[in-house]
Amino acid sequence: MLEVDDVTGRIESIGFCCRECGACCRRVAEDSNLVLVSPAEIRAIMAATGMAWEEIAEPYPDFITAGTGGEYTLAWCIRRTDEACIFLHGGRCSIYVHRPWICRTYPFMLVDDDLAVSECPGLGAPLSPCDAHDAAADLCRRQAAEAEEEAGIRAVFREAVVPPGKRAVIDSEGMKVLDG
Numbered sequence: 001m002l003e004v005d006d007v008t009g010r011i012e013s014i015g016f017c018c019r020e021c022g023a024c025c026r027r028v029a030e031d032s033n034l035v036l037v038s039p040a041e042i043r044a045i046m047a048a049t050g051m052a053w054e055e056i057a058e059p060y061p062d063f064i065t066a067g068t069g070g071e072y073t074l075a076w077c078i079r080r081t082d083e084a085c086i087f088l089h090g091g092r093c094s095i096y097v098h099r100p101w102i103c104r105t106y107p108f109m110l111v112d113d114d115l116a117v118s119e120c121p122g123l124g125a126p127l128s129p130c131d132a133h134d135a136a137a138d139l140c141r142r143q144a145a146e147a148e149e150e151a152g153i154r155a156v157f158r159e160a161v162v163p164p165g166k167r168a169v170i171d172s173e174g175m176k177v178l179d180g
């Protein structure tokens with residue numbers, strides 16, 4: 001796993017300053033704005049907004065057929081309209097303080113021991129060593145949070161039996177069987 005200092009120099013040399021264009025929140029291509037969100041992040045947004053779970057999140061769209069004939073998926077995503085994330089209001093994130101790690105760290109992502117960079121018009125802008133360090137620290141915290149969620153999913157998955165004919169989301173909290 002990469003350490004903060006390893007990532008800091010890479011980010012500083014790439015450069016980044018968010019232009020607040022909202023492009024990463026809008027649908028510019030199929031699933032371009034698919035934002036995975038963990039149960040803990042959903043609960044933080046619920047507490048901040050008073051919204052219900054199902055108003056905030058929808059199942060990750062790729063379902064897998066279980067041995068029982070039911071189907072499951074292993075993640076939740078922030079709900080979207082045909083145009084954008086439901087939390088994009090007037091070009092701004094209405095849950096900015098509570099936005100998920102993916103949004104917080106865009107356009108960067110740690111993939112195993114490498115830094116992946118997504119398309120973004122803010123790339124290439126000068127970035128101070130201090131800001132690069134903060135971005136790197138966030139990326140490492142995100143990676144740790146994702147590893148913890150994945151471990152939780154694996155533990156639940158080992159015991160989960162998807163009911164025949166039903167669809168379910170298996171996350172670190174348990175198996176949630178969907179209505180309909």
Ligand code: SF4
Nearest residue numbers: 018019022024120122
């Ligand atoms: S992260 Fe990039 S794509 Fe997203 S709002 Fe900022 S500049 Fe635009």
Ligand code: SF4
Nearest residue numbers: 025085087088093103
């Ligand atoms: S949660 Fe906020 S930052 Fe993330 S995609 Fe939605 S509007 Fe954009």
